[in-house]
Amino acid sequence: MIAKTPPPPYYAVIFTSVRTEVSEDYAATAERMVLLAKEQPGYLGHESARDNLGITVSYWDSLAAIQNWKQQAEHLKAQENGRTRYYAAYTTRICLVERDYHFENADSQENIG
Amino acid sequence: MIAKTPPPPYYAVIFTSVRTEVSEDYAATAERMVLLAKEQPGYLGHESARDNLGITVSYWDSLAAIQNWKQQAEHLKAQENGRTRYYAAYTTRICLVERDYHFENADSQENIG
Numbered sequence: 001m002i003a004k005t006p007p008p009p010y011y012a013v014i015f016t017s018v019r020t021e022v023s024e025d026y027a028a029t030a031e032r033m034v035l036l037a038k039e040q041p042g043y044l045g046h047e048s049a050r051d052n053l054g055i056t057v058s059y060w061d062s063l064a065a066i067q068n069w070k071q072q073a074e075h076l077k078a079q080e081n082g083r084t085r086y087y088a089a090y091t092t093r094i095c096l097v098e099r100d101y102h103f104e105n106a107d108s109q110e111n112i113g
Numbered sequence: 114m115i116a117k118t119p120p121p122p123y124y125a126v127i128f129t130s131v132r133t134e135v136s137e138d139y140a141a142t143a144e145r146m147v148l149l150a151k152e153q154p155g156y157l158g159h160e161s162a163r164d165n166l167g168i169t170v171s172y173w174d175s176l177a178a179i180q181n182w183k184q185q186a187e188h189l190k191a192q193e194n195g196r197t198r199y200y201a202a203y204t205t206r207i208c209l210v211e212r213d214y215h216f217e218n219a220d221s222q223e224n225i226g
Binding site for chain 1: 116203
């Protein structure tokens with residue numbers, strides 16, 4: 001689903017990654033991190049897609065919310081596992097969303113949530 | 114590949130989409146738009162992934178560069194086809210990238226380019 005975010009300005013964290021071949025616990029960890037992120041103050045939504053490359057974008061109401069999430073204890077451990085086991089490479093980009101536009105085809109079902 | 118971008122600040126356009134089932138000319142159009150974007154002034158790179166959701170992030174050196182690309186004639190036509198044929202829904206977000214971090218596993222090949 002496309003994330004339903006409030007009117008700008010708000011923040012986005014773009015996490016682009018290349019995986020290793022280590023799959024043990026990866027799916028469970030990724031799923032757990034999504035659940036945990038949703039519980040954090042200031043979380044607004046997230047979007048994720050992967051083929052050769054993985055792109056996950058999470059949306060937040062402030063830089064402070066992003067900083068808190070980055071330092072969350074269980075997330076810190078997952079980040080460490082990410083570097084040592086799951087990811088060959090990644091780039092994280094912290095962005096201020098200044099403008100957005102949404103298009104929804106009249107014939108389509110709801111694709112935002 | 115993860116896009117190799119210059120030190121921030123720079124701009125990102127996050128394009129998140131849900132496809133229709135229309136596939137005619139879609140792949141060729143998408144490929145052509147990537148080639149065309151690369152020729153535009155101010156283009157810095159792009160990243161793309163799709164499973165149920167598609168996320169394409171393009172990077173630019175200024176808002177003016179993004180505006181020029183949005184108005185490019187062949188791109189305008191592709192956008193129109195996007196709305197009438199290829200996409201059930203999409204959201205475009207224009208962002209200022211304020212900070213970024215890159216991680217590359219010492220054992221892995223170059224994953225940035």
